[in-house]
Structures are given as structure tokens and as C-alpha cells.
Amino acid sequence: MAEARKTQDHIDRARAQWAKQLPDLDTGPMDILGRVYRLSRLVTPSIEATFASFQLDRGEFDVIGTLLRSGPPHRLTPTELYRSLMIASGSLTHRLGRLEKAGLIKRVPSDRDGRSLSVQLTDEGIDRAAAAFRQDMASEAEAIAGFDPEKKAQLAGLLRELNLAVEAHLSRQGPPEPAED
Incomplete structure (x- = not known):
């Protein structure tokens, strides 16, 4: 046993x-x-x-990480952000307020529409997002270090296929029905 x-x-x-x-x-x-x-x-x-350890919660990192990986000028509209993050716009508004107060983002006039504001990483936001992500990747690499490298590659490929299959299934289903009150 x-x-x-x-x-x-x-x-x-x-x-x-x-x-x-x-x-x-x-x-x-x-x-x-x-x-x-x-x-x-x-x-x-x-x-x-x-x-x-970088004075961020996971949701805040998701925002600044998304802005960082979008590439220079590290700027997206709030709509682009919440679509990328798959969260409600109200949740994003709260996160943006905290990040702006911390000096990690700033709101700048949109390139496409002068009436709206885009969200852009500050230099401090770029530095903190990069440092946090580097540390996260080191920690995650350590967690799977004992797993065979060939099996890691095989598993990554299989999980990619699974992810694509689940995404395709969900897209065929359409958006979930709103809950009744």
C-alpha cells in the first residue's frame, strides 16, 4: 500500500x-x-x-504585465486591457486606481480618440513589472526543475492542444447566459 x-x-x-x-x-x-x-x-x-514582494497583488501584476508585454510605448486602452485580462471593467477600474496611486501607470490621451484616456506604464511600472516577472519565472522554473526536459516539452505541447480544444469548444457555445436574480 x-x-x-x-x-x-x-x-x-x-x-x-x-x-x-x-x-x-x-x-x-x-x-x-x-x-x-x-x-x-x-x-x-x-x-x-x-x-x-514587489508590493503587487496578482491582479495588479496582470495589468502591468499585460502593458509591459504589449511593447513600447506600453500603452493600451482600458477596453483592450480588460479584454486581454478577461475581467469586468469595474474590476479593472479599481486596479487602475491603485496602480496609478502607486505611480506604476499613468493615464494619457488616446492616440485614436482625444476624448478618451489610455493606460501607460511609467518607468517605475516598467521596472517593477519586469523585475516581478523575472522573479516569478525563476520561481516557477525551480518548481518544475525536477521534471524531465523532454517530458516538459511534450507536456507543453499537449497542454497547448488541450487549451486550443477547450477554447474552440467554448467559442462554439457562445457567451454564458447571465445569472437570473
Whole structure:
């Protein structure tokens, strides 16, 4: 039994429990999506600690990271930002306020519409986003360092295919129906 526990992970044990309680239910999707979710939950505290060491929460980093990776002049409209981040515009407004107060972003007249403002990283925002991302990537690399390099490449390819398949499925479904009050 001790040997089986060394080769079984949390998902294997959960599926075995579900098989006893609901033997007619196929829990196969947990093999993939359950493990992806669990891995995300396992590394989240480390990622959040990294960003906190730069006086950022994860949502704030998502904003300045998106601006940084957009390339010079590191400027996007609020609409471009919230579409990229897949969040509600109200959530973005709150984040932008905090980041502007911290001096990491500034609002500048839009290149396309003089009536609206774009969001642009400040020099401090560029420096902090780059430093935080470098540290995050180092931490994540350390977390998977013990995994075989060939298997990493294979897994990355398979996860890309899975991501594309799920995105295609969801796009065929259309946007979710709003919840009724």
C-alpha cells in the first residue's frame, strides 16, 4: 500500500473515492482538468508571494504585465486591457486606481480618440513589472526543475492542444447566459 501511495497523487485518490460513491460516473476528466487545477492551486501561494514582494497583488501584476508585454510605448486602452485580462471593467477600474496611486501607470490621451484616456506604464511600472516577472519565472522554473526536459516539452505541447480544444469548444457555445436574480 505504501508503494501505491508513492505513485498515486491526490487526483488518483479522489477519483478512487468518487468511484466508490458514484460508480456509474466517469471521472476521467479529473485526470486532466483536476490535475491542472490542483497544480495551479499548489503554485499560487508562491506566485502571490513573489508579487507581494514587489508590493503587487496578482491582479495588479496582470495589468502591468499585460502593458509591459504589449511593447513600447506600453500603452493600451482600458477596453483592450480588460479584454486581454478577461475581467469586468469595474474590476479593472479599481486596479487602475491603485496602480496609478502607486505611480506604476499613468493615464494619457488616446492616440485614436482625444476624448478618451489610455493606460501607460511609467518607468517605475516598467521596472517593477519586469523585475516581478523575472522573479516569478525563476520561481516557477525551480518548481518544475525536477521534471524531465523532454517530458516538459511534450507536456507543453499537449497542454497547448488541450487549451486550443477547450477554447474552440467554448467559442462554439457562445457567451454564458447571465445569472437570473
